[in-house]
Amino acid sequence: MQTGSEDPATAVSGTNNEANLPSDKAVTPNDPTASKQSAFMSADIKFVKEDRIVFATQGANLRFKALENGIDLYSFSGKMMNCGGYGQCGTCVVDIVEGAENLSPRTEVEDRKLKKRPASCRLACQALVNGPVSVVTKPAKSR
Secondary structure (H helix, E strand, O other): OOOOOOOOOHHHHHHHHOOOHHHHHOOOOHHHHHHHHHHEEEEEEEOOOOOOOEEEEEOOEEHHHHHHHOOOOHHHHHHOOOOOOOOOOOOEEEEOOOOOEEHHHHHOOHHHHOOOOOOOOOOOHOOOEOOEEEEOOOOOOOO
């Protein structure tokens, strides 16, 4: 007499999960190797004036990470009239003192809004962080 485990159809369906374990494991979010890979895709953002380091995932928006962590980007007028991160007002200016190569390229909006500022200045709302960077918030305007 044949038992369920000896039945070929049952054996295939019964061991299907075990047979596919390696491929299932590769797409599982709880995969230990996946978490190790994502750990390497993080970026440290050092806010110099505040003497704080914020951890962000690669590709995070600089403005969002600053505000999320209680870092004040805006002067008084900027607090009253900022555009909410759409690159329209130019009030979230930061100076990148280290790691500028770890940010996304400067946008056309930044070129227009920051033409009287040093090349190291960025709009936090337009900058995506891809690696370690040091930032000075509310930099003085150059004359």
